[in-house]
Amino acid sequence: QMQLVESGGGLVQAGDSLRLSCTTSGRTFSTYAAAWFRQAPGKEREFVAFITSSGSSTDYVASVKGRFTISRSNQKNTLYLQMSSLKLEDTAVYYCAAGISGNYRATTSYNYWGQGTQVTVSS
Numbered sequence: 001q002m003q004l005v006e007s008g009g010g011l012v013q014a015g016d017s018l019r020l021s022c023t024t025s026g027r028t029f030s031t032y033a034a035a036w037f038r039q040a041p042g043k044e045r046e047f048v049a050f051i052t053s054s055g056s057s058t059d060y061v062a063s064v065k066g067r068f069t070i071s072r073s074n075q076k077n078t079l080y081l082q083m084s085s086l087k088l089e090d091t092a093v094y095y096c097a098a099g100i101s102g103n104y105r106a107t108t109s110y111n112y113w114g115q116g117t118q119v120t121v122s123s
Contacts, residue, residue, distance in 0.1 A: 002027040002112040004079075004096050009117030016086050016121075022079040022096030022114055030054075030074035033100050036081045037107060038092035039116075045095065047105040049081060059104070063089075086121045093118050 008020040020036070033053050039045040049070035050059045058070050069082040079096050099111030 002029075002032070002098055004098060004112055004114035006094060006096055006114040006117035009094060009119045011120045011122060012086055014086060014088055014121055014123050017082070017084040018086065018119060020081040020083070020094055020096075020117060020119070022081075024077045024079070024098065027099075029072075029077040029079075029098070032098040032112075033104065034072065034079045034096060034098040035100070035104060035110065036070060036079075037095045037097060038090075038119075039095070040089075040092040043092075045107050047107075048094070050104045051079070061105075083119070086119075088121050088123060091119060091121045 003026045005023050012018055035050040036048040037045050038048050047061055051070045051072055055072050067085045071080045093116040095116045096114045097110035100109050102109035
């Protein structure tokens with residue numbers, strides 16, 4: 001089993017930046033690809049960003065490209081999501097996930113999930 005714990009969420013204003021962290025334990029994080037998802041009120045959980053186990057390749061949903069950056073520190077067993085130029089529509093609970101089998105944009109492909117951290121963007 002792998003445990004994932006997100007942190008760094010909060011209330012910010014539109015245009016601000018925020019960095020989320022996802023600290024992992026229980027398994028060798030460096031062998032797992034990982035991703036960030038988010039879920040807004042009344043909506044399904046959606047893919048945000050993906051990173052390979054080495055960190056050499058990333059991918060993003062179109063709505064965050066150029067504003068969000070996913071990264072990882074395998075030495076620290078931690079996944080990050082740097083968010084800038086935040087918009088009202090970025091308001092959601094953000095989840096990290098690891099242990100992929102299948103399409104990395106699909107929630108059903110991941111075996112391990114964190115509990116989520118709330119990000120609220122105000123005007």
